[in-house]
Amino acid sequence: MSGQVVALSTRALVAGYERDLPIVRGVDLDVKQGELVVVLGPNGAGKSTFVKAIAGLVPIHSGTTALGSLDITAVPAHEKIRHGLAFVPQTENIFGTMSINDNLLLAANILPKEKRARRIADLYAMFPDLAARPSLRAGQLSGGQRQMLAVARALIVEPSVLILDEPSAGLSPKIVSEVFARLKQINETGVTIVLVEQNVKAALAIADRAVILVEGRLRHEGPAATLGDDPIVAELYLGARREPKTVTP
Amino acid sequence: MNPQALMDGLITGSMIGLGAIGVTLTYSILRFANFAHGEFISWGAYFALAVSSALGYLSGGLLTPIGPFSFGWSLPISAVVAVALTGGLALLVDALLFGRLRAQRGTVIIMVMASFGAALTLRSLLEFIFTSKPAYYSKALQIALPLGGGLRATPDQMLSLALAVVLVVAVHLLLTRTAIGRSMRAVSENQQLSGVVGIDVRKVVRTVWVLGAGLACVAGVMAGLLVQIRPYMGFDLLLPLFAAAILGGIGSVPGAMLAGLIVGLAEALAVQFVGAEWRAAVAFVILVLVLLVRPQGLFGRPE
Amino acid sequence: MSVELIGYGCFFLTMALTYAIMCLGLNVQWGQTGLFNVGIAGFVAIGAYVSALLTTPDTANRFGGFDMPILVGWLGGALAAAAIAFLIGALTIRLRSDYLAIATFGVAVTVQLCALNLERITGGPFGIGFIPRPFASLAGDPLLFSLFNLGVLIVVITLLYLALERLVRSPWGRVLRAIREDETAALALGKSAVKFRLQAFAIGGGIMGLAGAVQAHFIGFIAPENYLPMLTFQVWAMLIVGGSGNNRGAILGAVLVWGLWAASAGAVAGLFPPGQQARAASLQIVMIGVALCAILLLRPRGILGEEKVVSRHLGKLSSALRNDAKPATPKQ
Numbered sequence: 001m002s003g004q005v006v007a008l009s010t011r012a013l014v015a016g017y018e019r020d021l022p023i024v025r026g027v028d029l030d031v032k033q034g035e036l037v038v039v040l041g042p043n044g045a046g047k048s049t050f051v052k053a054i055a056g057l058v059p060i061h062s063g064t065t066a067l068g069s070l071d072i073t074a075v076p077a078h079e080k081i082r083h084g085l086a087f088v089p090q091t092e093n094i095f096g097t098m099s100i101n102d103n104l105l106l107a108a109n110i111l112p113k114e115k116r117a118r119r120i121a122d123l124y125a126m127f128p129d130l131a132a133r134p135s136l137r138a139g140q141l142s143g144g145q146r147q148m149l150a151v152a153r154a155l156i157v158e159p160s161v162l163i164l165d166e167p168s169a170g171l172s173p174k175i176v177s178e179v180f181a182r183l184k185q186i187n188e189t190g191v192t193i194v195l196v197e198q199n200v201k202a203a204l205a206i207a208d209r210a211v212i213l214v215e216g217r218l219r220h221e222g223p224a225a226t227l228g229d230d231p232i233v234a235e236l237y238l239g240a241r242r243e244p245k246t247v248t249p
Numbered sequence: 250m251n252p253q254a255l256m257d258g259l260i261t262g263s264m265i266g267l268g269a270i271g272v273t274l275t276y277s278i279l280r281f282a283n284f285a286h287g288e289f290i291s292w293g294a295y296f297a298l299a300v301s302s303a304l305g306y307l308s309g310g311l312l313t314p315i316g317p318f319s320f321g322w323s324l325p326i327s328a329v330v331a332v333a334l335t336g337g338l339a340l341l342v343d344a345l346l347f348g349r350l351r352a353q354r355g356t357v358i359i360m361v362m363a364s365f366g367a368a369l370t371l372r373s374l375l376e377f378i379f380t381s382k383p384a385y386y387s388k389a390l391q392i393a394l395p396l397g398g399g400l401r402a403t404p405d406q407m408l409s410l411a412l413a414v415v416l417v418v419a420v421h422l423l424l425t426r427t428a429i430g431r432s433m434r435a436v437s438e439n440q441q442l443s444g445v446v447g448i449d450v451r452k453v454v455r456t457v458w459v460l461g462a463g464l465a466c467v468a469g470v471m472a473g474l475l476v477q478i479r480p481y482m483g484f485d486l487l488l489p490l491f492a493a494a495i496l497g498g499i500g501s502v503p504g505a506m507l508a509g510l511i512v513g514l515a516e517a518l519a520v521q522f523v524g525a526e527w528r529a530a531v532a533f534v535i536l537v538l539v540l541l542v543r544p545q546g547l548f549g550r551p552e
Numbered sequence: 553m554s555v556e557l558i559g560y561g562c563f564f565l566t567m568a569l570t571y572a573i574m575c576l577g578l579n580v581q582w583g584q585t586g587l588f589n590v591g592i593a594g595f596v597a598i599g600a601y602v603s604a605l606l607t608t609p610d611t612a613n614r615f616g617g618f619d620m621p622i623l624v625g626w627l628g629g630a631l632a633a634a635a636i637a638f639l640i641g642a643l644t645i646r647l648r649s650d651y652l653a654i655a656t657f658g659v660a661v662t663v664q665l666c667a668l669n670l671e672r673i674t675g676g677p678f679g680i681g682f683i684p685r686p687f688a689s690l691a692g693d694p695l696l697f698s699l700f701n702l703g704v705l706i707v708v709i710t711l712l713y714l715a716l717e718r719l720v721r722s723p724w725g726r727v728l729r730a731i732r733e734d735e736t737a738a739l740a741l742g743k744s745a746v747k748f749r750l751q752a753f754a755i756g757g758g759i760m761g762l763a764g765a766v767q768a769h770f771i772g773f774i775a776p777e778n779y780l781p782m783l784t785f786q787v788w789a790m791l792i793v794g795g796s797g798n799n800r801g802a803i804l805g806a807v808l809v810w811g812l813w814a815a816s817a818g819a820v821a822g823l824f825p826p827g828q829q830a831r832a833a834s835l836q837i838v839m840i841g842v843a844l845c846a847i848l849l850l851r852p853r854g855i856l857g858e859e860k861v862v863s864r865h866l867g868k869l870s871s872a873l874r875n876d877a878k879p880a881t882p883k884q
Contacts, residue, residue: 057441077444087445095438098431106435109428110447153446282650284590284657346845355848358588361650362788363848365590369785370841376834484781488661491654526669533658540643540651 006068007033007192008054008085008161013063015053022061023049025216031161031194036187038195038203038224040233041213047196048090050213051163054194055087056080067161082110086159090166090196093150096139100130103138103149107156123152144175148182161192168199180206200233252399254517260406260475262513263413266506267468268486269493270420271461277437277500278457279351281360285342286465286490287483288371293335293466294473294482295375298384300327300334312387317404319389320474328470332463339462340455342367348454368484375480383477386470409471416467417506420460424502429456437500485529489516492532496539498549508547511535555695562698564814565807569705570767572806574787576712576799577759583797584720585752586732587641588649591656592760592787594663597779598636599629599761600768601667604680607769614680615673622684626765633761634754641753646746652753660781667776679775683768701770708766709803712759716799728752782837786813789844813840 008031016023023046031037041047052058054065056077064073067083075083095103104123108116124131127148138149147167154162167183168176176199184206187193197203204210207224212232220232227233268290275283304323305312311323346363355363393401402410424430435443436453443450465483472482493512497504516531539546574596581587589595603625610617620628640659644652667674674680686704690697719725730737731745741748768774786809794805816836824832 055445057444077441078447078449081445081447089442089445092439092442095435095442097438098434102431102434105428106431106448107446109432157447282654284653346849349849353849357649358586358653359848361588361590361653362792363845365785365788366841366844366848369781370838370845373834373837373841377831377838380831488658491657495651495654527665530662530665533662536655536658537643540647540655544647544651 005033006030007035008068008194009066010050010054011064011066013050013053013065014061015049015058015063016061017049017058019059019061023058023216024053026063027213027216027218029211029218031192033160033192034187034190036184036193036195036206036208038197038207038210039213040197040200040203040210041219045213046216047213048165049216051087051165051194051196052089055085055163057087057089081157081159084157084160086154086157086162088150088154088162088164088167090169094138094141094146094153096137098138099135100138100141100149101134103153104156107153111157119156119158123156126155127152143171144179147171147175147179151179151182151186155186155191159191161194162186163194163196165196166198167195168197168202173202176202251521253401254521255514256400256402256406257520258514258517259410259510260471260513261516262510263410263506264468264472264509265486265489265493265512266509267413267416267464267471268490269497269505269509270417270502271465272490272494273497273499273501273505274433274457274461276494278433279347279360279454281357281364282491284361284364284487285367285371286364286461287485287487288368288375289335289339289462289465289483290469290472290486291375291480291483292338292371292469293331293462294469294478295379295480296331296334296466297324297327297470298379298386298473298478300330301386314387314389317391318408319387319391319403319405321387324386324470324474328467331470332466335462335466335469336459339458342371343454343458368487372480372484379480381480383479384473385477386474405474409475412467412471413506416464417502420464421502423460429453433457488529488536489513489532492536492539495544496535496546498546501546501548504546504548559694559698562695562702564811566698566702566705566770567767568807568810569702569709569803570763570770571787571790571810572709572803573712573763573766574760575790575794575802575806576709576716577756577763578787578791579756579796579799579802580716580719580759581753581756582791583802584725584728584732585749585756586649587645587749587753587756588653589656589753589756590653590784591658591660591663593779593781593783594656594660595633595637595757595760596764596767596783597660597663597667597774597776598633599764600774600779601629601674601680601764602632602761603629603765604683604768604774605673607684608680608682613672614675622686622769625769626762629765629768630758630762633764634758637757637760638750638754641750641757645749645753660779660784664776664779667779674776677776679773679778681773683772683774685769685772705766705770708762712762713799713803720799724748724751785837785840785844786810789840792844792847 010027010029013024013027014022025046027050039047039050049058053060056075060073064071066072067085070083072080072083072085080087095106098106101120104120105116108120111119124134129145130149130152138146141149151164151167164183167179171179180202183193183195187206195203195207204224204227209221210224210227211221212219220230222230268286271289272283272286275281275286301323304327305321310321311326312321314321346367347360350360350363391403391405393403395401424433432443432448432453433456435446435448436450440450443453469483472486489512493508494505496511497506497508512532512535515535516528519531520528574592577595578589578592581589605616606618606620606628607622607625608617609619636659640655641652644655668677670676685691685701687697687700690700727741728748731741731748790805790809791802792805793809794801794803816839817833820832820836821829
């Protein structure tokens, strides 16, 4: 299912909120078109900062990010979506005070006028739960529905790459499997997906490939199918070895 | 209540309301209480004064009163120019001061302090250019017409009220029905997410400045037409503006207008019962009451 | 050196030091605690009026004149201002930070209005005169008199400075700074964070009241126009120039800005024709306003900057709090 064309890449990416405190410390990553890649790693490894830096929400100190052959390192966050890079943040990823329909309209705004209504209709067809009550305030949705709305909103512009920061956070196991099944479907329509996850098992079940980030560096990568048995995953997640940072008093 | 006090209250209230819309918008989108907002009212009034005097100088015919009103075509024309100039002034202040502080990730309080400095600078600049002597758009006197029920109003007053209503409805529709309005609501709720969904936050910020300053300018022209033009006119309205913005609920345009009317009517009542010299304390009393009883305001969400 | 020059020097310094007291008060609120007060003039006025009421001789047509000792007046002025600050703080400190700013602005407007309109208490627009001055018996010898007055101010400032330095370095002061620097620490402290902030706000307000009282007794005469928003602005400029969070900076800033202010007023008086003086005075305010904004943009920490007094132990404590509160985010 994954072609050979690179959809998203980073080169020697160094990023962090403060100049003298890089959290991502030089990451090279290639994601091929149509691939579903999950980014794993212990708490504080910089997974979230890594994808936020790609999305333009965390300052990049050095290195580059590219979408296909287009360098998007310096493209401001609000223009990345125009180049086909959609991002779903971990929390507060919908506008809770606005209706479902307004949430979708907002995202559709960067499409040409004549395309907007059609794309919104497409998305409603894909997410019938949302179509049932378009004027409902998004803040009143359940956790799983919010996640769906956030994904629907991201898909409106038909992105080539969709990045999600811990979509399973705060959801019950049943809802997590629903959300992940949906992500897999979306991936199968050709959308490249990069997923940051704490929920290792569920993520590995749908991913093609997993990469492991430790202390801001890429530590390990491999096909998702075999990585579950890899001792390094156990080491990182079962606490066999802890990061020195978290043990200092 | 004396019907005339009602009319006075409605008129003051609509000026406060127009100003408070700007305060509430800047507050909810730029996230700080802008102490310089009152100066947009004064600058708007003086811009219109300067332009209308210039127009009158070029063509005396523009000064001939239109129909029942006290002013000629020079005033509406200059008011439109003044709205644009005041919007430009707001953009200039943002480019020189607030925008730079935002880029430095200045805290809310640094922004408030800067707005305080900007307010003093702008006001004193007006005093320097125009002196503190009161000025007027028109020397024509108007007779108040009976409206029934003991209520009287001059044509100027009725026009101002109608204009205020039209503007509030227009701003409300802009916010709820248009793409830029949706973007403004989105930025006020979550700036980072707005960027993620493709909204250019800088453009929204510029829109908010122009809109807020434009409405303040209209309020200033109304105050100049119905009362007088002074460098301190905006400063004197500042506390009522804040009281109205908080009473209405930060971010709510209809709330700001309604609360503006409430503050205006309360002031008119206080003038009747306590005396005109205590007018300025009314807004403070309302502010304290709101903060005590319902800090999120009439239409606000609790934080 | 001529006697006049020394006399003027004493006058200038004494005046500057009264502003330095206000600045120290503001430093407790803003510098140490991060609370924004836009109503300094109001708190200063409360102190001045209360002290004047307590110490002036009984006056016809006016409430009071209680003829009490000057020190009682000072204490009363400080307590009254602290009480008002406490009430306003209790109302707003738990809310958004700029609500406090708006409310204090309201206090200044309202105090100004009361001073103007409560003629039976405040003397209305004409204010209160014949406020007793310290060492009035020396008034015959201007030089000695002004030297003694300066001496009084130096003693007050020194005592206040020492007390505040002690306070800053006490556990109380350290907690205050931790609350200001670190939202998580503030949240972890919860209700008591509000209590600490409120205490700081009231103490700062009290010091401003004291400043107003001391200044009133030094000038001997007060009126509402002494307490316009301009005063608030000047004190802010002083603290920002000196560096917020730094008590020595607060004093230095007061002397420096007051000096600049007096010098520019002199220049304005000399350069502009008599008819244009009011106009020129507003230009002076424009310059100070621009300077304030420029400092905020270019040197937000002031000229002297802030002293680092938070103990290492506390630094660790707050980072430990952070790790507990939000282990998942790498940034915090």
